[in-house]
Amino acid sequence: MTPRDASDDNSRWSDLERPPLDAAALRRALVREGGLWSDVRVVQRTGSTNSDLAALAVKGEAAEGAVLVAEEQTAGRGRLDRRWTAPPRSGLFFSVLLRPAEVPVARWGWLTLLTGVAVATGLARAAGVDTALKWPNDLLVTVGGEERKAGGILAERAGEDGVVVGVGINVTLRADELPVPQAGSLALAGAAGTDRDPLLRAVLRSLEEWYGRWREAGGDPAVGGLQEAYAAGCATLGRSVRAELPGGRALVGEAVAVDGDGRLVIATADGVREPVGAGDVVHLRPA
Template sequence: MTPHGEGTPGGPREPRPGRWSDLDRPPLNAAGLRRGLVRAGGLWTQLDVVQRTGSTNSDLVSRAGAGGLEEGVVLVAEEQTAARGRLDRQWTAPARSGLFFSVLLRPAEVPVARWGWLPLLTGVAVATGLSRAAGVDTALKWPNDLLVTVGGEERKAGGILAERAGADGVVIGVGVNVSLRGDELPVPTAGSLALAGAVSTDRDPLLRGVLRSLEDWYGRWRAAGGDPGASGLQETYAAGCATLGRVVRAELPGDRELVGEAVAVDGDGRLVLATGEGVQEPVGAGDIIHVRAR
Protein backbone atom coordinates (compact mmCIF):
# COMPACT_ATOMS: atom_id res chain seq x y z
CA MET A 1 0.00 0.00 0.00
CA THR A 2 1.38 3.41 -0.96
CA PRO A 3 1.13 6.11 1.72
CA HIS A 4 -0.97 9.12 0.76
CA GLY A 5 1.17 11.76 -0.96
CA GLU A 6 3.98 9.40 -2.04
CA GLY A 7 3.89 8.11 -5.59
CA THR A 8 0.14 8.66 -6.01
CA PRO A 9 -1.30 9.92 -9.30
CA GLY A 10 -1.44 13.68 -9.47
CA GLY A 11 1.53 14.24 -7.15
CA PRO A 12 1.80 14.81 -3.40
CA ARG A 13 -1.28 15.66 -1.39
CA GLU A 14 -2.14 16.17 2.24
CA PRO A 15 -2.97 13.05 4.27
CA ARG A 16 -6.64 12.56 4.94
CA PRO A 17 -7.56 12.90 8.59
CA GLY A 18 -8.43 9.59 10.18
CA ARG A 19 -8.49 7.77 13.48
CA TRP A 20 -4.69 7.41 13.44
CA SER A 21 -3.87 10.88 12.08
CA ASP A 22 -2.56 12.06 15.48
CA LEU A 23 -0.28 9.31 16.75
CA ASP A 24 0.11 11.08 20.09
CA ARG A 25 -3.62 10.56 20.60
CA PRO A 26 -4.51 6.98 19.66
CA PRO A 27 -8.14 5.89 19.76
CA LEU A 28 -9.64 4.13 22.75
CA ASN A 29 -9.73 0.35 22.69
CA ALA A 30 -13.47 -0.23 23.09
CA ALA A 31 -13.20 -4.02 23.15
CA GLY A 32 -10.47 -3.92 25.79
CA LEU A 33 -12.46 -1.48 27.92
CA ARG A 34 -15.50 -3.75 27.77
CA ARG A 35 -13.42 -6.77 28.78
CA GLY A 36 -12.01 -4.88 31.75
CA LEU A 37 -15.20 -3.23 32.99
CA VAL A 38 -18.36 -5.08 31.93
CA ARG A 39 -18.80 -8.19 34.03
CA ALA A 40 -21.57 -10.21 35.66
CA GLY A 41 -22.64 -8.69 38.95
CA GLY A 42 -20.81 -5.42 38.28
CA LEU A 43 -22.28 -1.96 37.84
CA TRP A 44 -21.24 -1.44 34.22
CA THR A 45 -23.52 -3.36 31.88
CA GLN A 46 -22.74 -1.83 28.50
CA LEU A 47 -19.94 0.36 27.13
CA ASP A 48 -20.00 2.03 23.74
CA VAL A 49 -17.40 4.30 22.15
CA VAL A 50 -18.50 6.64 19.35
CA GLN A 51 -16.12 8.64 17.21
CA ARG A 52 -18.05 11.90 17.29
CA THR A 53 -21.25 13.24 18.77
CA GLY A 54 -22.74 16.46 20.01
CA SER A 55 -23.03 15.51 23.67
CA THR A 56 -22.84 12.12 25.35
CA ASN A 57 -25.15 13.43 28.08
CA SER A 58 -27.81 14.51 25.61
CA ASP A 59 -27.54 11.20 23.77
CA LEU A 60 -27.82 9.09 26.90
CA VAL A 61 -30.66 11.13 28.40
CA SER A 62 -32.56 10.70 25.13
CA ARG A 63 -31.91 6.96 25.00
CA ALA A 64 -32.89 6.50 28.64
CA GLY A 65 -36.08 8.46 28.08
CA ALA A 66 -37.04 6.14 25.24
CA GLY A 67 -36.99 3.24 27.71
CA GLY A 68 -35.28 -0.14 27.78
CA LEU A 69 -31.88 0.97 29.11
CA GLU A 70 -30.70 -0.70 32.28
CA GLU A 71 -28.46 0.90 34.85
CA GLY A 72 -24.76 0.93 34.12
CA VAL A 73 -24.68 2.01 30.48
CA VAL A 74 -21.52 3.96 29.63
CA LEU A 75 -21.30 6.14 26.50
CA VAL A 76 -17.87 7.46 25.54
CA ALA A 77 -17.05 9.88 22.72
CA GLU A 78 -13.69 10.47 21.09
CA GLU A 79 -14.91 13.97 20.24
CA GLN A 80 -17.86 16.11 21.30
CA THR A 81 -19.05 19.04 19.20
CA ALA A 82 -21.72 20.43 21.54
CA ALA A 83 -20.53 19.47 25.01
CA ARG A 84 -22.30 21.21 27.85
CA GLY A 85 -21.34 22.19 31.34
CA ARG A 86 -23.40 23.68 34.12
CA LEU A 87 -25.68 26.58 33.15
CA ASP A 88 -25.57 25.29 29.55
CA ARG A 89 -22.04 26.56 28.99
CA GLN A 90 -20.43 25.21 25.84
CA TRP A 91 -16.92 23.84 25.53
CA THR A 92 -14.93 21.97 22.91
CA ALA A 93 -11.67 20.03 22.81
CA PRO A 94 -9.64 18.35 20.07
CA ALA A 95 -10.57 14.79 19.19
CA ARG A 96 -9.07 12.15 21.50
CA SER A 97 -7.52 14.82 23.76
CA GLY A 98 -9.54 13.85 26.83
CA LEU A 99 -12.06 11.59 28.51
CA PHE A 100 -15.60 12.51 27.46
CA PHE A 101 -18.23 10.10 28.75
CA SER A 102 -21.62 9.74 30.42
CA VAL A 103 -23.09 7.00 32.61
CA LEU A 104 -26.66 6.04 33.46
CA LEU A 105 -27.44 5.36 37.13
CA ARG A 106 -30.71 4.28 38.72
CA PRO A 107 -30.25 4.59 42.52
CA ALA A 108 -33.64 3.12 43.42
CA GLU A 109 -32.62 2.34 47.02
CA VAL A 110 -31.67 5.95 47.73
CA PRO A 111 -34.22 8.67 48.59
CA VAL A 112 -34.45 11.25 45.80
CA ALA A 113 -33.59 13.97 48.33
CA ARG A 114 -30.06 12.51 48.49
CA TRP A 115 -29.48 12.32 44.74
CA GLY A 116 -27.89 15.76 44.87
CA TRP A 117 -24.79 14.02 46.19
CA LEU A 118 -24.23 12.21 42.88
CA PRO A 119 -22.18 14.98 41.19
CA LEU A 120 -20.04 15.32 44.32
CA LEU A 121 -19.65 11.54 44.54
CA THR A 122 -18.55 11.50 40.91
CA GLY A 123 -16.01 14.22 41.64
CA VAL A 124 -14.51 12.14 44.46
CA ALA A 125 -14.44 9.06 42.24
CA VAL A 126 -12.80 10.86 39.30
CA ALA A 127 -10.21 12.56 41.50
CA THR A 128 -9.39 9.26 43.22
CA GLY A 129 -9.18 7.34 39.95
CA LEU A 130 -6.97 9.93 38.25
CA SER A 131 -4.66 10.19 41.25
CA ARG A 132 -3.99 6.45 41.03
CA ALA A 133 -3.84 6.08 37.25
CA ALA A 134 -2.19 9.37 36.22
CA GLY A 135 -0.24 10.29 39.32
CA VAL A 136 -1.81 13.75 39.38
CA ASP A 137 -3.15 15.39 42.52
CA THR A 138 -6.67 16.48 41.54
CA ALA A 139 -8.65 18.80 43.79
CA LEU A 140 -12.37 19.53 43.72
CA LYS A 141 -13.96 22.94 43.39
CA TRP A 142 -17.53 22.91 44.66
CA PRO A 143 -19.76 21.70 43.19
CA ASN A 144 -18.43 20.03 40.06
CA ASP A 145 -15.02 21.23 38.81
CA LEU A 146 -11.81 19.21 38.76
CA LEU A 147 -8.66 21.24 39.44
CA VAL A 148 -5.00 20.48 38.77
CA THR A 149 -1.89 22.54 39.46
CA VAL A 150 0.02 23.91 36.47
CA GLY A 151 3.02 26.16 37.09
CA GLY A 152 1.96 26.70 40.69
CA GLU A 153 -1.54 27.81 39.69
CA GLU A 154 -4.84 25.98 40.03
CA ARG A 155 -6.40 25.25 36.65
CA LYS A 156 -9.71 23.66 35.71
CA ALA A 157 -9.06 20.36 33.96
CA GLY A 158 -12.55 18.90 33.96
CA GLY A 159 -16.14 19.10 35.01
CA ILE A 160 -19.21 17.06 35.84
CA LEU A 161 -22.83 17.48 34.78
CA ALA A 162 -25.77 15.50 36.22
CA GLU A 163 -29.20 15.39 34.56
CA ARG A 164 -32.38 13.53 35.39
CA ALA A 165 -33.35 10.79 32.94
CA GLY A 166 -36.97 9.88 33.43
CA ALA A 167 -38.49 9.22 36.83
CA ASP A 168 -35.80 6.91 38.19
CA GLY A 169 -32.59 7.67 36.35
CA VAL A 170 -29.68 10.10 36.45
CA VAL A 171 -27.17 10.62 33.66
CA ILE A 172 -23.80 11.91 34.81
CA GLY A 173 -21.40 13.34 32.29
CA VAL A 174 -17.66 13.74 32.84
CA GLY A 175 -15.18 15.68 30.77
CA VAL A 176 -11.45 15.65 31.59
CA ASN A 177 -8.67 17.29 29.59
CA VAL A 178 -5.95 14.67 29.30
CA SER A 179 -3.36 15.57 26.64
CA LEU A 180 -4.41 19.15 25.89
CA ARG A 181 -1.34 21.28 25.12
CA GLY A 182 -0.78 24.86 26.16
CA ASP A 183 -1.58 26.26 22.72
CA GLU A 184 -4.87 24.32 22.67
CA LEU A 185 -6.30 25.66 25.92
CA PRO A 186 -9.73 27.28 25.37
CA VAL A 187 -9.05 29.83 28.14
CA PRO A 188 -5.90 30.68 30.14
CA THR A 189 -7.43 29.25 33.33
CA ALA A 190 -7.85 25.78 31.79
CA GLY A 191 -5.46 22.91 32.37
CA SER A 192 -4.90 19.26 31.56
CA LEU A 193 -3.36 16.17 33.08
CA ALA A 194 -0.39 16.46 30.71
CA LEU A 195 0.30 20.07 31.70
CA ALA A 196 0.05 19.01 35.36
CA GLY A 197 2.82 16.46 34.88
CA ALA A 198 0.83 13.23 34.56
CA VAL A 199 2.96 10.09 34.55
CA SER A 200 0.61 8.67 31.91
CA THR A 201 -1.81 10.12 29.40
CA ASP A 202 -2.89 6.73 28.05
CA ARG A 203 -6.66 7.15 28.12
CA ASP A 204 -7.55 3.45 28.33
CA PRO A 205 -6.14 2.86 31.83
CA LEU A 206 -7.29 6.33 32.90
CA LEU A 207 -10.89 5.57 31.91
CA ARG A 208 -10.75 2.12 33.52
CA GLY A 209 -9.43 3.66 36.73
CA VAL A 210 -12.09 6.35 36.85
CA LEU A 211 -14.98 3.96 36.14
CA ARG A 212 -13.77 1.42 38.71
CA SER A 213 -13.48 4.19 41.27
CA LEU A 214 -16.98 5.41 40.41
CA GLU A 215 -18.36 1.87 40.78
CA ASP A 216 -16.73 1.58 44.20
CA TRP A 217 -17.98 4.92 45.55
CA TYR A 218 -21.46 4.51 44.09
CA GLY A 219 -21.69 1.06 45.69
CA ARG A 220 -20.71 2.40 49.12
CA TRP A 221 -23.15 5.32 48.88
CA ARG A 222 -26.01 3.14 47.65
CA ALA A 223 -25.39 0.51 50.34
CA ALA A 224 -25.65 3.28 52.96
CA GLY A 225 -29.00 4.41 51.55
CA GLY A 226 -27.36 7.54 50.19
CA ASP A 227 -26.19 8.68 53.63
CA PRO A 228 -23.09 10.78 52.90
CA GLY A 229 -21.77 10.39 56.43
CA ALA A 230 -22.17 6.62 56.80
CA SER A 231 -20.68 6.00 53.35
CA GLY A 232 -17.62 8.17 54.06
CA LEU A 233 -18.47 10.39 51.11
CA GLN A 234 -18.99 13.65 53.00
CA GLU A 235 -15.68 13.39 54.85
CA THR A 236 -13.73 12.38 51.74
CA TYR A 237 -15.26 15.15 49.65
CA ALA A 238 -14.41 17.76 52.28
CA ALA A 239 -10.81 16.50 52.48
CA GLY A 240 -10.33 16.95 48.73
CA CYS A 241 -12.32 20.15 48.28
CA ALA A 242 -10.15 23.15 47.40
CA THR A 243 -13.05 25.51 48.04
CA LEU A 244 -13.19 24.92 51.80
CA GLY A 245 -11.18 27.41 53.84
CA ARG A 246 -11.34 29.99 51.08
CA VAL A 247 -13.13 33.29 50.81
CA VAL A 248 -15.47 32.88 47.86
CA ARG A 249 -18.03 34.84 45.95
CA ALA A 250 -21.24 32.96 45.21
CA GLU A 251 -23.21 34.22 42.22
CA LEU A 252 -26.68 32.97 42.99
CA PRO A 253 -29.90 32.66 40.97
CA GLY A 254 -31.87 35.88 40.73
CA ASP A 255 -28.73 38.04 40.31
CA ARG A 256 -27.95 37.68 44.01
CA GLU A 257 -24.39 37.63 45.29
CA LEU A 258 -22.93 36.37 48.54
CA VAL A 259 -19.35 36.66 49.80
CA GLY A 260 -18.03 34.61 52.68
CA GLU A 261 -15.64 31.92 53.83
CA ALA A 262 -16.51 28.39 52.71
CA VAL A 263 -16.52 26.51 55.99
CA ALA A 264 -18.30 23.21 55.31
CA VAL A 265 -20.26 20.98 52.98
CA ASP A 266 -23.48 20.05 54.78
CA GLY A 267 -25.45 16.81 54.78
CA ASP A 268 -27.36 17.88 51.68
CA GLY A 269 -24.18 18.58 49.73
CA ARG A 270 -24.59 22.35 49.99
CA LEU A 271 -21.65 24.68 50.49
CA VAL A 272 -21.89 26.56 53.79
CA LEU A 273 -20.58 30.14 53.75
CA ALA A 274 -19.77 32.17 56.86
CA THR A 275 -20.51 35.79 55.98
CA GLY A 276 -19.07 38.95 57.46
CA GLU A 277 -22.26 39.37 59.46
CA GLY A 278 -21.51 36.17 61.34
CA VAL A 279 -24.26 34.22 59.58
CA GLN A 280 -23.72 30.76 58.13
CA GLU A 281 -25.66 30.40 54.90
CA PRO A 282 -25.90 27.21 52.81
CA VAL A 283 -25.60 27.55 49.03
CA GLY A 284 -27.22 24.85 46.93
CA ALA A 285 -26.81 26.30 43.44
CA GLY A 286 -24.79 29.00 41.76
CA ASP A 287 -21.33 29.89 40.52
CA ILE A 288 -18.52 29.89 43.07
CA ILE A 289 -15.47 32.09 42.49
CA HIS A 290 -12.39 31.55 44.64
CA VAL A 291 -11.45 35.02 45.89
CA ARG A 292 -8.53 34.27 48.18
CA ALA A 293 -6.18 31.32 48.43
CA ARG A 294 -5.71 29.53 51.72
Protein backbone atom coordinates in the same frame (compact mmCIF):
# COMPACT_ATOMS: atom_id res chain seq x y z
CA MET B 1 -26.76 14.72 16.24
CA THR B 2 -26.46 10.97 15.64
CA PRO B 3 -23.31 9.47 17.14
CA ARG B 4 -20.99 7.57 14.82
CA ASP B 5 -19.22 4.43 16.00
CA ALA B 6 -15.48 4.92 16.39
CA SER B 7 -14.70 1.86 14.27
CA ASP B 8 -16.26 3.52 11.22
CA ASP B 9 -13.86 6.46 10.93
CA ASN B 10 -10.25 6.09 9.78
CA SER B 11 -9.51 9.68 10.81
CA ARG B 12 -9.17 8.41 14.37
CA TRP B 13 -5.59 7.47 13.44
CA SER B 14 -4.74 10.98 12.22
CA ASP B 15 -2.83 11.87 15.42
CA LEU B 16 -0.71 8.96 16.58
CA GLU B 17 0.12 10.79 19.81
CA ARG B 18 -3.59 10.51 20.63
CA PRO B 19 -4.56 6.94 19.80
CA PRO B 20 -8.24 5.92 19.80
CA LEU B 21 -9.86 4.10 22.67
CA ASP B 22 -10.39 0.35 22.30
CA ALA B 23 -14.07 -0.24 23.03
CA ALA B 24 -13.80 -4.05 23.01
CA ALA B 25 -10.92 -4.00 25.48
CA LEU B 26 -12.79 -1.58 27.73
CA ARG B 27 -15.85 -3.84 27.73
CA ARG B 28 -13.74 -6.89 28.61
CA ALA B 29 -12.12 -5.01 31.48
CA LEU B 30 -15.22 -3.36 32.93
CA VAL B 31 -18.35 -5.37 32.15
CA ARG B 32 -18.65 -8.33 34.52
CA GLU B 33 -21.32 -10.42 36.19
CA GLY B 34 -22.60 -8.66 39.29
CA GLY B 35 -20.78 -5.43 38.47
CA LEU B 36 -22.27 -2.00 37.82
CA TRP B 37 -21.16 -1.49 34.23
CA SER B 38 -23.50 -3.18 31.76
CA ASP B 39 -22.13 -1.84 28.47
CA VAL B 40 -19.37 0.43 27.19
CA ARG B 41 -19.78 2.08 23.81
CA VAL B 42 -17.27 4.40 22.14
CA VAL B 43 -18.39 6.74 19.37
CA GLN B 44 -16.14 8.81 17.16
CA ARG B 45 -18.06 12.08 17.35
CA THR B 46 -21.30 13.39 18.77
CA GLY B 47 -22.89 16.52 20.16
CA SER B 48 -23.30 15.51 23.80
CA THR B 49 -22.93 12.10 25.40
CA ASN B 50 -25.31 13.23 28.15
CA SER B 51 -28.04 14.06 25.65
CA ASP B 52 -27.51 10.85 23.69
CA LEU B 53 -27.51 8.57 26.72
CA ALA B 54 -30.49 10.33 28.31
CA ALA B 55 -32.48 9.83 25.10
CA LEU B 56 -31.63 6.11 25.09
CA ALA B 57 -32.62 5.84 28.76
CA VAL B 58 -35.99 7.51 28.23
CA LYS B 59 -36.71 5.13 25.31
CA GLY B 60 -35.80 2.13 27.45
CA GLU B 61 -32.79 1.31 25.29
CA ALA B 62 -30.12 1.68 27.98
CA ALA B 63 -29.75 -0.22 31.25
CA GLU B 64 -28.21 1.04 34.45
CA GLY B 65 -24.46 1.03 34.08
CA ALA B 66 -24.43 1.93 30.41
CA VAL B 67 -21.36 3.99 29.51
CA LEU B 68 -21.17 6.18 26.41
CA VAL B 69 -17.77 7.62 25.47
CA ALA B 70 -17.09 10.10 22.67
CA GLU B 71 -13.69 10.67 21.10
CA GLU B 72 -14.94 14.16 20.28
CA GLN B 73 -17.88 16.21 21.57
CA THR B 74 -19.11 19.15 19.53
CA ALA B 75 -21.77 20.39 21.97
CA GLY B 76 -20.58 19.25 25.38
CA ARG B 77 -22.26 21.10 28.23
CA GLY B 78 -21.25 22.09 31.72
CA ARG B 79 -23.18 23.78 34.51
CA LEU B 80 -25.07 26.97 33.61
CA ASP B 81 -25.14 25.66 30.01
CA ARG B 82 -21.47 26.46 29.44
CA ARG B 83 -19.91 24.77 26.41
CA TRP B 84 -17.09 22.26 26.60
CA THR B 85 -15.04 21.58 23.45
CA ALA B 86 -11.61 20.04 22.85
CA PRO B 87 -9.64 18.47 20.00
CA PRO B 88 -10.49 14.84 19.14
CA ARG B 89 -9.02 12.23 21.50
CA SER B 90 -7.42 14.91 23.70
CA GLY B 91 -9.52 14.01 26.72
CA LEU B 92 -12.07 11.71 28.28
CA PHE B 93 -15.66 12.69 27.46
CA PHE B 94 -18.20 10.18 28.73
CA SER B 95 -21.57 9.71 30.40
CA VAL B 96 -22.96 6.95 32.61
CA LEU B 97 -26.54 5.97 33.38
CA LEU B 98 -27.41 5.37 37.03
CA ARG B 99 -30.73 4.26 38.54
CA PRO B 100 -30.31 4.60 42.34
CA ALA B 101 -33.68 3.11 43.29
CA GLU B 102 -32.56 2.42 46.89
CA VAL B 103 -31.76 6.09 47.50
CA PRO B 104 -34.37 8.80 48.22
CA VAL B 105 -34.59 11.29 45.38
CA ALA B 106 -33.76 14.09 47.82
CA ARG B 107 -30.24 12.67 48.09
CA TRP B 108 -29.59 12.29 44.36
CA GLY B 109 -27.91 15.70 44.35
CA TRP B 110 -24.90 13.98 45.93
CA LEU B 111 -24.21 12.16 42.66
CA THR B 112 -22.30 15.14 41.27
CA LEU B 113 -20.08 15.33 44.37
CA LEU B 114 -19.71 11.55 44.49
CA THR B 115 -18.54 11.50 40.89
CA GLY B 116 -16.01 14.23 41.67
CA VAL B 117 -14.54 12.14 44.49
CA ALA B 118 -14.45 9.07 42.27
CA VAL B 119 -12.78 10.87 39.37
CA ALA B 120 -10.17 12.49 41.61
CA THR B 121 -9.43 9.16 43.29
CA GLY B 122 -9.16 7.29 40.00
CA LEU B 123 -6.90 9.87 38.39
CA ALA B 124 -4.62 10.01 41.42
CA ARG B 125 -4.11 6.27 41.13
CA ALA B 126 -3.71 6.02 37.37
CA ALA B 127 -2.21 9.37 36.35
CA GLY B 128 -0.11 10.12 39.39
CA VAL B 129 -1.26 13.72 39.46
CA ASP B 130 -2.64 15.66 42.41
CA THR B 131 -6.21 16.79 41.84
CA ALA B 132 -8.64 18.84 43.87
CA LEU B 133 -12.37 19.53 43.71
CA LYS B 134 -14.00 22.91 43.36
CA TRP B 135 -17.57 22.88 44.64
CA PRO B 136 -19.73 21.58 43.17
CA ASN B 137 -18.44 19.99 39.98
CA ASP B 138 -14.97 21.08 38.81
CA LEU B 139 -11.74 19.11 38.81
CA LEU B 140 -8.65 21.23 39.48
CA VAL B 141 -4.98 20.63 38.78
CA THR B 142 -1.90 22.76 39.38
CA VAL B 143 -0.02 24.08 36.35
CA GLY B 144 3.00 26.30 36.91
CA GLY B 145 1.94 26.96 40.48
CA GLU B 146 -1.55 28.07 39.40
CA GLU B 147 -4.89 26.39 40.01
CA ARG B 148 -6.47 25.36 36.70
CA LYS B 149 -9.71 23.64 35.72
CA ALA B 150 -9.06 20.34 33.95
CA GLY B 151 -12.47 18.74 34.17
CA GLY B 152 -16.13 19.09 34.93
CA ILE B 153 -19.18 17.01 35.83
CA LEU B 154 -22.83 17.43 34.87
CA ALA B 155 -25.66 15.30 36.31
CA GLU B 156 -29.11 15.38 34.70
CA ARG B 157 -32.34 13.47 35.26
CA ALA B 158 -33.23 10.85 32.67
CA GLY B 159 -36.88 9.92 33.01
CA GLU B 160 -38.49 9.16 36.37
CA ASP B 161 -35.85 6.80 37.77
CA GLY B 162 -32.58 7.62 36.08
CA VAL B 163 -29.68 10.05 36.27
CA VAL B 164 -27.13 10.58 33.52
CA VAL B 165 -23.78 11.80 34.83
CA GLY B 166 -21.41 13.31 32.28
CA VAL B 167 -17.69 13.78 32.81
CA GLY B 168 -15.20 15.76 30.75
CA ILE B 169 -11.47 15.65 31.50
CA ASN B 170 -8.68 17.37 29.59
CA VAL B 171 -5.92 14.78 29.30
CA THR B 172 -3.33 15.73 26.67
CA LEU B 173 -4.40 19.28 25.84
CA ARG B 174 -1.36 21.42 25.07
CA ALA B 175 -0.96 25.04 26.13
CA ASP B 176 -1.79 26.35 22.65
CA GLU B 177 -4.99 24.29 22.60
CA LEU B 178 -6.50 25.56 25.85
CA PRO B 179 -9.92 27.16 25.34
CA VAL B 180 -9.18 29.79 28.01
CA PRO B 181 -5.99 30.67 29.93
CA GLN B 182 -7.56 29.39 33.17
CA ALA B 183 -7.91 25.85 31.78
CA GLY B 184 -5.44 23.03 32.29
CA SER B 185 -4.89 19.37 31.51
CA LEU B 186 -3.38 16.32 33.13
CA ALA B 187 -0.38 16.54 30.80
CA LEU B 188 0.29 20.18 31.66
CA ALA B 189 0.03 19.26 35.34
CA GLY B 190 2.85 16.72 34.92
CA ALA B 191 0.81 13.52 34.94
CA ALA B 192 2.93 10.37 35.00
CA GLY B 193 0.57 8.69 32.55
CA THR B 194 -1.80 10.07 29.90
CA ASP B 195 -2.90 6.85 28.18
CA ARG B 196 -6.67 7.29 28.17
CA ASP B 197 -7.55 3.57 28.33
CA PRO B 198 -6.14 2.94 31.82
CA LEU B 199 -7.32 6.36 32.97
CA LEU B 200 -10.90 5.62 31.95
CA ARG B 201 -10.78 2.18 33.53
CA ALA B 202 -9.46 3.60 36.80
CA VAL B 203 -12.10 6.34 36.91
CA LEU B 204 -14.99 3.95 36.17
CA ARG B 205 -13.79 1.41 38.72
CA SER B 206 -13.52 4.15 41.31
CA LEU B 207 -17.00 5.40 40.42
CA GLU B 208 -18.39 1.88 40.76
CA GLU B 209 -16.84 1.59 44.21
CA TRP B 210 -18.09 4.94 45.52
CA TYR B 211 -21.55 4.52 43.99
CA GLY B 212 -21.86 1.08 45.60
CA ARG B 213 -20.97 2.46 49.04
CA TRP B 214 -23.38 5.36 48.69
CA ARG B 215 -26.22 3.13 47.53
CA GLU B 216 -25.66 0.63 50.34
CA ALA B 217 -25.84 3.53 52.81
CA GLY B 218 -29.20 4.59 51.37
CA GLY B 219 -27.57 7.73 50.03
CA ASP B 220 -26.48 8.93 53.48
CA PRO B 221 -23.21 10.75 52.70
CA ALA B 222 -21.93 10.49 56.27
CA VAL B 223 -22.50 6.75 56.69
CA GLY B 224 -20.76 5.87 53.43
CA GLY B 225 -17.80 8.19 54.10
CA LEU B 226 -18.61 10.31 51.07
CA GLN B 227 -19.13 13.60 52.91
CA GLU B 228 -15.77 13.25 54.69
CA ALA B 229 -13.94 12.27 51.49
CA TYR B 230 -15.40 15.18 49.57
CA ALA B 231 -14.46 17.68 52.28
CA ALA B 232 -10.91 16.29 52.38
CA GLY B 233 -10.46 16.82 48.65
CA CYS B 234 -12.39 20.06 48.24
CA ALA B 235 -10.20 23.06 47.41
CA THR B 236 -13.13 25.42 48.04
CA LEU B 237 -13.30 24.80 51.79
CA GLY B 238 -11.33 27.27 53.87
CA ARG B 239 -11.21 29.75 50.99
CA SER B 240 -12.71 33.19 50.57
CA VAL B 241 -15.36 32.84 47.89
CA ARG B 242 -18.03 34.77 46.04
CA ALA B 243 -21.20 32.88 45.19
CA GLU B 244 -23.24 34.26 42.30
CA LEU B 245 -26.74 33.16 43.27
CA PRO B 246 -29.93 32.82 41.21
CA GLY B 247 -31.73 36.15 40.97
CA GLY B 248 -28.54 38.18 40.66
CA ARG B 249 -27.60 38.15 44.36
CA ALA B 250 -23.96 37.65 45.37
CA LEU B 251 -22.72 36.20 48.64
CA VAL B 252 -19.14 36.76 49.82
CA GLY B 253 -17.50 34.96 52.72
CA GLU B 254 -15.50 31.92 53.77
CA ALA B 255 -16.53 28.45 52.60
CA VAL B 256 -16.59 26.55 55.88
CA ALA B 257 -18.41 23.26 55.20
CA VAL B 258 -20.37 21.03 52.88
CA ASP B 259 -23.57 20.06 54.69
CA GLY B 260 -25.54 16.81 54.61
CA ASP B 261 -27.47 17.95 51.55
CA GLY B 262 -24.29 18.66 49.60
CA ARG B 263 -24.69 22.43 49.92
CA LEU B 264 -21.73 24.75 50.39
CA VAL B 265 -21.95 26.62 53.72
CA ILE B 266 -20.58 30.16 53.51
CA ALA B 267 -19.81 32.21 56.62
CA THR B 268 -20.18 35.92 55.95
CA ALA B 269 -18.39 38.79 57.66
CA ASP B 270 -21.43 39.50 59.85
CA GLY B 271 -21.37 35.99 61.31
CA VAL B 272 -24.20 34.46 59.26
CA ARG B 273 -23.75 30.95 57.90
CA GLU B 274 -25.72 30.47 54.69
CA PRO B 275 -25.97 27.19 52.75
CA VAL B 276 -25.74 27.52 48.98
CA GLY B 277 -27.30 24.79 46.87
CA ALA B 278 -27.03 26.39 43.45
CA GLY B 279 -24.88 29.11 41.99
CA ASP B 280 -21.53 29.91 40.49
CA VAL B 281 -18.71 29.97 43.06
CA VAL B 282 -15.52 31.95 42.48
CA HIS B 283 -12.37 31.36 44.53
CA LEU B 284 -11.12 34.78 45.63
CA ARG B 285 -7.42 35.52 45.84
CA PRO B 286 -6.07 36.45 49.30
CA ALA B 287 -5.88 40.20 49.86
